[in-house]
Amino acid sequence: xxxxxxxxxxxxxxxxxxxxxxxxxxxxxxxxxxxxxxxxxxxxxxxxxxxxxxxxxxxxxxxxxxxxxxxxxxxxxxxxxxxxxxxxxxxxxxxxxxxxxxxxxxxxxxxxxxxxxxxxxxxxxxxxxxxxxxxxxxxxxxxxxxxxxxxxxxxxxxxxxxxxxxxxxxxxxxxxxxxxxxxxxxxxxxxxxxxxxxxxxxxxxxxxxxxxxxxxxxxxxxxxxxxxxxxxxxxxxxxxxxxxxxxxxxxxxxxxxxxxxxxxxxxxxxxxxxxxx
Amino acid sequence: xxxxxxxxxxxxxxxxxxxxxxxxxxxxxxxxxxxxxxxxxxxxxxxxxxxxxxxxxxxxxxxxxxxxxxxxxxxxxxxxxxxxxxxxxxxxxxxxxxxxxxxxxxxxxxxxxxxxxxxxxxxxxxxxxxxxxxxxxxxxxxxxxxxxxxxxxxxxxxxxxxxxxxxxxxxxxxxxxxxxxxxxxxxxxxxxxxxxxxxx
Numbered sequence: 223x224x225x226x227x228x229x230x231x232x233x234x235x236x237x238x239x240x241x242x243x244x245x246x247x248x249x250x251x252x253x254x255x256x257x258x259x260x261x262x263x264x265x266x267x268x269x270x271x272x273x274x275x276x277x278x279x280x281x282x283x284x285x286x287x288x289x290x291x292x293x294x295x296x297x298x299x300x301x302x303x304x305x306x307x308x309x310x311x312x313x314x315x316x317x318x319x320x321x322x323x324x325x326x327x328x329x330x331x332x333x334x335x336x337x338x339x340x341x342x343x344x345x346x347x348x349x350x351x352x353x354x355x356x357x358x359x360x361x362x363x364x365x366x367x368x369x370x371x372x373x374x375x376x377x378x379x380x381x382x383x384x385x386x387x388x389x390x391x392x393x394x395x396x397x398x399x400x401x402x403x404x405x406x407x408x409x410x411x412x413x414x415x416x417x418x419x420x421x422x423x424x425x426x427x428x429x430x431x432x433x434x435x436x437x438x439x440x441x442x443x444x445x446x447x448x449x450x451x452x453x454x455x456x457x458x459x460x461x462x463x464x465x466x467x468x469x470x471x472x473x474x475x476x477x478x479x480x481x482x483x484x485x486x487x488x489x490x491x492x493x494x495x496x497x498x499x
Numbered sequence: 500x501x502x503x504x505x506x507x508x509x510x511x512x513x514x515x516x517x518x519x520x521x522x523x524x525x526x527x528x529x530x531x532x533x534x535x536x537x538x539x540x541x542x543x544x545x546x547x548x549x550x551x552x553x554x555x556x557x558x559x560x561x562x563x564x565x566x567x568x569x570x571x572x573x574x575x576x577x578x579x580x581x582x583x584x585x586x587x588x589x590x591x592x593x594x595x596x597x598x599x600x601x602x603x604x605x606x607x608x609x610x611x612x613x614x615x616x617x618x619x620x621x622x623x624x625x626x627x628x629x630x631x632x633x634x635x636x637x638x639x640x641x642x643x644x645x646x647x648x649x650x651x652x653x654x655x656x657x658x659x660x661x662x663x664x665x666x667x668x669x670x671x672x673x674x675x676x677x678x679x680x681x682x683x684x685x686x687x688x689x690x691x692x693x694x695x696x697x698x699x
Binding site: 224225228229232233236237240241243244247248251252253343344345348 | 569577579580583584587588591594595598599601602603668669670
């Protein structure tokens with residue numbers, strides 16, 4: 223009985239003493255921080271994607287409260303959330319167009335063959351180090367999902383060996399852009415309705431040999447679009463994203479290889495070919 | 500001198516906390532996915548283990564190891580309170596250090612901050628305190644043992660994290676994917692460390 227009592231008293235006293243010490247230390251060593259930082263951090267998406275150029279959402283919130291950044295610099299927040307933060311801090315939201323990533327390649331497993339069998343580490347960067355990758359087209363998507371893993375929002379899906387960005391999920395943070403060893407991923411305005419899903423600068427017949435969905439440089443789309451909407455870069459048609467054409471261009475052109483598509487059509491067709499394959 | 504060598508080499512290699520004593524397995528599996536988080540955790544573990552060893556050894560030698568005479572009840576050995584007191588002291592100490600770090604050394608706080616609360620009541624930290632008490636190491640030797648036990652944990656964690664980073668890319672058979680292959684890897688790593696047994 224005596225032992226139990228002593229244990230009880232000793233532990234209670236120690237606990238209380240330590241509690242008091244910590245409490246005093248908390249008061250004494252308190253660090254004054256801007257209380258708004260925490261609240262703003264909570265309003266941010268919390269994905270820590272780094273799309274704003276800061277080390278994470280908390281760091282961005284700190285910059286916002288210090289007036290070093292504008293709320294719109296966060297690519298992952300919806301316009302409403304940006305407005306809310308701007309109103310909370312009493313600053314202007316700042317401008318800026320919403321962007322999304324797009325993988326400019328249409329060479330899935332069905333349309334573009336492999337030149338060799340790759341059995342190494344399942345990563346695009348690793349694969350591209352060995353003779354530039356196993357894909358027949360040396361400019362096409364390697365389909366080993368480096369960008370898929372890089373996306374903090376799970377917005378990229380691998381369909382039939384081809385990476386496809388889901389526009390409705392993509393926030394345009396740009397994490398995937400640098401990951402692609404073939405530089406196929408571009409950040410484009412979210413409003414752009416048509417893309418040329420090919421990035422190979424080679425001549426039409428050369429491309430045709432390795433991929434049946436390549437841009438063969440026939441200029442049909444450039445002729446059908448308004449002046450300056452589609453530009454020819456050598457043998458490759460490129461949508462001018464400063465002056466993007468409307469979705470009607472796809473029908474007007476009738477692209478012979480079908481690499482001029484809307485993002486929705488692109489996804490629909492690739493899922494269809496995957497089912498066939 | 501022989502003593503110090505035995506404690507240091509023993510703590511890092513022979514009686515490695517994770518791979519031989521099987522203590523601190525949860526942070527070992529939890530934060531070993533990437534090397535930079537593993538390094539942060541390792542730093543925090545070394546820090547906390549050293550401090551905890553010092554504080555608990557001091558308390559052990561001052562209070563617990565001697566019979567205490569209390570008026571009306573006779574002499575009582577307080578050794579049975581060891582675990583309870585150690586937990587209290589370690590938890591309070593880490594909390595205190597965290598508060599002070601935030602005030603005096605923000606960079607260090609940023610580096611260790613999120614890991615400190617994670618390991619306050621970790622079994623490895625309590626383990627090193629009890630091992631020190633069992634071996635009746637002096638306060639100085641306990642501190643050294645604590646530091647090198649932390650280093651041993653760090654070695655195991657960083658080795659394991661680098662293995663896991665490579666495993667991420669490897670083609671693992673379906674049934675072994677994820678935690679299964681991680682545990683197999685940990686087992687093989689532990690077997691490799693068995694080679695050190697008998698060193699001291």
